[in-house]
Amino acid sequence: MDLRDSRGSLVRAGLVGLVVGAGVCYCVYRATSRKRTNEMGGEAILEGESIQKEHKERVGSTSWGKAQLTTPQQAPIVDVNICSRTGQRHSNHLQQAGMNFPVSADGLTTNHIQNLIYLLESVEDPLIQEQVLITLSNSAAFSVNQDIIRNLGGLSVVGSMLSVPAANVKEKALNALNNLSMNIQNQAELKRYINEICEETNSSPLNSELQLSGLRFLTNMSITNDYQYMMTSSIPCFLRLLSDGDERTQTQVLKVLVNLSANPAMTEHLLNAQAPFLLSLFDSCINKEVLLRVLMFATNLTQHMKKEESAVVSCHSEDSIFSMLWGNSTKCSQKLASLVLHHDTEVKEQAAKLITQGTSCQIK
Structure with a gap:
C-alpha cells in the first residue's frame, strides 16, 4: 500500500x-x-x-x-x-x-x-x-x-x-x-x-x-x-467586556472575575484595575445573574481586604476598583441599602453580606 x-x-x-x-x-x-x-x-x-x-x-x-x-x-x-x-x-x-x-x-x-x-x-x-x-x-x-x-x-x-x-x-x-x-x-x-x-x-x-x-x-x-496568575494581564480586558458586553457576556466574564476574586493573591491586581462604571452595576434594574455576581465579586475583595489590611496599598487611582468601592462610601452605601430591599432573596442576602463585612465601601 x-x-x-x-x-x-x-x-x-x-x-x-x-x-x-x-x-x-x-x-x-x-x-x-x-x-x-x-x-x-x-x-x-x-x-x-x-x-x-x-x-x-x-x-x-x-x-x-x-x-x-x-x-x-x-x-x-x-x-x-x-x-x-x-x-x-x-x-x-x-x-x-x-x-x-x-x-x-x-x-x-x-x-x-x-x-x-x-x-x-x-x-x-x-x-x-x-x-x-x-x-x-x-x-x-x-x-x-x-x-x-x-x-x-x-x-x-x-x-x-x-x-x-x-x-x-x-x-x-x-x-x-x-x-x-x-x-x-x-x-x-x-x-x-x-x-x-x-x-x-x-x-x-x-x-x-x-x-x-x-x-x-x-x-x-x-x-x-x-493558573490564575496567567490571566493577570487580561484583567483590563475582562473589565472592558463587563462594561461593554451584553448580559450573556457580562455574566460569563463575571464568572471569571468572581473566581479570580476568590484568590487573595489576585486581590491587589483587581483593586488596582480601572473600572469607573462598577457602581452603575449595583442597581436593581440590572439583570439578576449579573447583579448577583457583581456583589459576590465585591464581597470576595472585601473579605480579603479585612484579612490583609496592612498589605493594602493606599495609592489607588481615582477610577480603580478600590476607589469605586471604598472611595465612594456614601454612594456605595446608598446603593447597597437599596439592594437590601430587592425583590430577589439571593440579591438581598448578598447585598446584606457585603454591608456586614464592616469595611465595605469605607477607606481605612
Missing part, C-alpha cells in the same frame, strides 16, 4: 468515527443534560464539582470555600444532518471497507476517539474539522473520555485548531477544550493555551459566540488558583 492509499485509509477510518460518533452524540447530550439538571440546578455541567473537590482535598480548608465557583456550560449538540451529508460522500468506501466499531451507550469507543483525532490532524476542510470538534467536545463531557483524549495526544491536536482562520472552527475547538479542562490532569497541559485564548477573547467580536467560548474556557481554568 503506497503513501496515498495509507492516507486515504486513515481518513476513511476517521470518517467512520465521525459518522458513528454523530449518531451517539445525542445519547451523550441527553445523558449529560440529565446529570446537569438533576445535580447542578441547570447551570453547571458534568464533572464540574470534581475539580473543586480535588482542589479542596489538595489545599485543605481555605477562604476559597467562601467564594463563588463556576463551571462551564454545555458544549453544543452535534448537527447530525451536517455529519450525515459529510459522511454520505464517502458512504460507498465505508460500506466496502466494512469497518465497524462497537459503540457503548454512554459515548464513543477508544477507536472512535483515536480516529477522530487522526482525522483532525489530516484534513483541512473547515466543515469536517468543525464536526469532528463537536463530536470530541460532546465525548469529553465524560471524565473517562477526557483521560482517553489526553492519553492519545488529543489535547495538542484540538489546541492546534485555535490557529485555523475559520471562526466556527476556533469556536468549536474552544468548546472542546472547555470540556477537556474539567479534568485536573488535562488542565496541567492546557495551561499553555491560556495566554493565546485570553488574546483571542480580547480580539474577538464583542458578544460573539467565539468570545463566549473563550470566556467559558477561562472560567474553567480559573476554578482553582493554579
Whole structure:
C-alpha cells in the first residue's frame, strides 16, 4: 500500500468515527443534560464539582470555600444532518471497507476517539474539522473520555485548531477544550493555551459566540488558583467586556472575575484595575445573574481586604476598583441599602453580606 492509499485509509477510518460518533452524540447530550439538571440546578455541567473537590482535598480548608465557583456550560449538540451529508460522500468506501466499531451507550469507543483525532490532524476542510470538534467536545463531557483524549495526544491536536482562520472552527475547538479542562490532569497541559485564548477573547467580536467560548474556557481554568496568575494581564480586558458586553457576556466574564476574586493573591491586581462604571452595576434594574455576581465579586475583595489590611496599598487611582468601592462610601452605601430591599432573596442576602463585612465601601 503506497503513501496515498495509507492516507486515504486513515481518513476513511476517521470518517467512520465521525459518522458513528454523530449518531451517539445525542445519547451523550441527553445523558449529560440529565446529570446537569438533576445535580447542578441547570447551570453547571458534568464533572464540574470534581475539580473543586480535588482542589479542596489538595489545599485543605481555605477562604476559597467562601467564594463563588463556576463551571462551564454545555458544549453544543452535534448537527447530525451536517455529519450525515459529510459522511454520505464517502458512504460507498465505508460500506466496502466494512469497518465497524462497537459503540457503548454512554459515548464513543477508544477507536472512535483515536480516529477522530487522526482525522483532525489530516484534513483541512473547515466543515469536517468543525464536526469532528463537536463530536470530541460532546465525548469529553465524560471524565473517562477526557483521560482517553489526553492519553492519545488529543489535547495538542484540538489546541492546534485555535490557529485555523475559520471562526466556527476556533469556536468549536474552544468548546472542546472547555470540556477537556474539567479534568485536573488535562488542565496541567492546557495551561499553555491560556495566554493565546485570553488574546483571542480580547480580539474577538464583542458578544460573539467565539468570545463566549473563550470566556467559558477561562472560567474553567480559573476554578482553582493554579493558573490564575496567567490571566493577570487580561484583567483590563475582562473589565472592558463587563462594561461593554451584553448580559450573556457580562455574566460569563463575571464568572471569571468572581473566581479570580476568590484568590487573595489576585486581590491587589483587581483593586488596582480601572473600572469607573462598577457602581452603575449595583442597581436593581440590572439583570439578576449579573447583579448577583457583581456583589459576590465585591464581597470576595472585601473579605480579603479585612484579612490583609496592612498589605493594602493606599495609592489607588481615582477610577480603580478600590476607589469605586471604598472611595465612594456614601454612594456605595446608598446603593447597597437599596439592594437590601430587592425583590430577589439571593440579591438581598448578598447585598446584606457585603454591608456586614464592616469595611465595605469605607477607606481605612
